[in-house]
Amino acid sequence: MNTAAARPFRIIETGLRTGRANIAFDQALIDARRAGEVPDTVRFIRFKPCALIGIHQILSDEVKVDYCRANNIEIVRRITGGGGLYFDEGQIGWELVCQRSALGPYSLAEVSRRICEALALGLNKLGVPARFRPRNDIEVDGRKISGTGGIFDGDLLLYQGTLLVDFDPAKMVACLNIPAAKLAKRNLEKAESRIITMREVLGARVPDFPVIYQAMSDGFAEGLGIAPQWGEVSPGEEARAEQIYRDEIGTDAYVEMLDTPPADDNMVSASFTGAGGTVRADIRLEGEQRNRIREVLITGDFFVTPPRLIFDLESALRGVEVAEAGATVERFFARRPADFLSLGAGDFRQAIEMALSQRGIAAAAG
Numbered sequence: 001m002n003t004a005a006a007r008p009f010r011i012i013e014t015g016l017r018t019g020r021a022n023i024a025f026d027q028a029l030i031d032a033r034r035a036g037e038v039p040d041t042v043r044f045i046r047f048k049p050c051a052l053i054g055i056h057q058i059l060s061d062e063v064k065v066d067y068c069r070a071n072n073i074e075i076v077r078r079i080t081g082g083g084g085l086y087f088d089e090g091q092i093g094w095e096l097v098c099q100r101s102a103l104g105p106y107s108l109a110e111v112s113r114r115i116c117e118a119l120a121l122g123l124n125k126l127g128v129p130a131r132f133r134p135r136n137d138i139e140v141d142g143r144k145i146s147g148t149g150g151i152f153d154g155d156l157l158l159y160q161g162t163l164l165v166d167f168d169p170a171k172m173v174a175c176l177n178i179p180a181a182k183l184a185k186r187n188l189e190k191a192e193s194r195i196i197t198m199r200e201v202l203g204a205r206v207p208d209f210p211v212i213y214q215a216m217s218d219g220f221a222e223g224l225g226i227a228p229q230w231g232e233v234s235p236g237e238e239a240r241a242e243q244i245y246r247d248e249i250g251t252d253a254y255v256e257m258l259d260t261p262p263a264d265d266n267m268v269s270a271s272f273t274g275a276g277g278t279v280r281a282d283i284r285l286e287g288e289q290r291n292r293i294r295e296v297l298i299t300g301d302f303f304v305t306p307p308r309l310i311f312d313l314e315s316a317l318r319g320v321e322v323a324e325a326g327a328t329v330e331r332f333f334a335r336r337p338a339d340f341l342s343l344g345a346g347d348f349r350q351a352i353e354m355a356l357s358q359r360g361i362a363a364a365a366g
Contacts, residue, residue, distance in 0.1 A: 007226050007227065008039060008227045008228075009041060009102075010038065010042070010229060010231035011228045011230045012041060014045060014046075014233060015046060017046065018047075018048050018074055020076050020250045020255075021245055022045055023079060024249040025241040026095065027079055027240075028238075029043065029095075029097045029237060030097055032234065032237050033099075033156055034156055038234055042096055042228055043094065045093030046209075047087035047093060049074070050073060050075070050088075051075050051087075054077075054081045056302065057084065059077075060259060061260065061299075062083070064176065064177060071174075073175055077257070079158075080149060081303040081307070082149040082302075084176045084177070085147070087162070090164075090168070091162055091166075091167055094162075094163065095159060096115065096159045096220075097157070099157070102226070103224055109135060111159065112150065112341055113132060113134070115161075115220075115223075116132040116136065116161075117223055119163075119216060119223075120219070121218075121219035126212065127201075127202060128198060128202065130146070135276055135341060136148045136303075136342070140196050143194060145164050145198070145201075146163050148162075149161070149303045149342075151304075165209075167197045198212075260282070261284065266285045266294070269281065269358070270351060270357070271300075272350045272351040274344075276340075276341070277301045277343050278301055279300040279343060279348055279350075280300050281296060281297070281348075283295075291323070292319065293320045293321075302342050303340065304340055304341075304343075313348065322359065329349040329352060
C-alpha cells in the first residue's frame with residue numbers, strides 16, 4: 001500500500017457503554033461527520049448486556065421482552081437494518097463512518113465485500129483463518145465470527161459489524177426469538193451451531209482487546225487503502241450523543257415504535273424470505289369489497305438505503321387499489337433508486353402481493 005496516498009481515518013474506542021448510549025453515539029458520529037466537525041472514522045465499541053433489533057423490525061417478534069426485562073438486559077433499536085443481536089462485554093462492535101467517496105465509487109454490496117475482506121485480513125494476522133462469505137458475513141470454517149451491515153446516509157457511509165471474541169450462545173437464545181425458518185435455511189438445529197468465537201479458535205491465545213483493535217485497523221489499512229491513526233472523541237460528539245439519547249434513541253417510545261398490528265377481518269399479512277433476509281407485509285384494507293389499501297406496515301431484517309425509504313413506500317401505498325399494488329411498488333422504486341445489501345425491490349413487491357393474495361382466501365373462507 002502506498003501510505004503517502006492513503007486517506008487518513010481517525011480511530012477511536014469509546015469504552016463500555018449501554019446499548020442505547022452506543023446507538024445514540026452512532027447518530028452523533030454521523031451528524032458530526034456530515035457537519036465537518038470530525039474526520040472519517042473507525043470506531044471500536046463495547047456493550048453492556050443488551051438485545052438489539054434493526055430499525056425495521058417488530059420488537060415482540062424478535063426479542064423475548066419479559067425475559068430481558070426480568071434479567072436487566074437492555075432492549076435497543078438500531079438506526080440501521082438487519083436482524084436481532086445479543087451483545088455483552090465479550091464481543092467487539094466496530095464501525096466505519098466516512099464520506100461515501102472515501103472507499104471508492106461502489107454499491108453498498110461492493111463496499112460490504114471490501115470491508116469484510118479487509119477485516120478478514122486483520123483477523124488472519126491474529127491466527128484466525130477468517131474469510132468473507134457473501135453477502136455480509138465473515139466466517140471461520142463455515143461458521144460466523146462477524147456479522148455486518150450498513151447504509152449510505154446521503155453522502156456518508158455507516159458500516160457496522162460485530163466480532164465474537166468470547167460469547168455464550170445460550171444467552172443469545174435466551175434473549176432472542178430465533179426464527180425456525182432461518183435455521184432451516186442453513187440446515188441447522190440450533191442457532192449456536194452457526195457461530196464461532198475467537199476463544200474457540202485460539203483458546204488461551206486470545207489477545208487483549210487493544211491487540212485485536214490494532215490487528216483490525218491493520219486489516220482495514222491494507223484492504224481498504226486507508227491510513228488509520230488513533231485519535232480522541234470530541235466534546236461535540238459526546239454532547240450530540242447525549243442529546244440524541246435524551247430525545248430519541250434512549251426512549252422506550254423509539255425502541256417500541258413498531259409492533260404487530262391487531263388482526264381483524266380487514267387485515268392481511270405475509271412474509272417472504274429470500275436469500276438475503278425476510279420482508280413482512282401487514283396490510284389493512286378498506287372499501288366494501290376490501291379492494292383498497294388503507295395502510296401498510298413493512299418490516300424485516302433487511303438493509304436499505306436511504307433508511308427512511310421503506311416508510312415512504314408505506315405512504316405511497318396508502319389509498320391504492322389492490323389491483324394496482326404491485327405496479328405501484330415498481331413505479332416507486334423506479335422513481336426512488338435504492339441501494340440494497342441483502343434483498344431487492346422485487347422482494348418487497350413479492351411480500352406485498354403475497355399478503356394481498358390472502359384477501360381472496362379469506363373471502364372464500366367467509
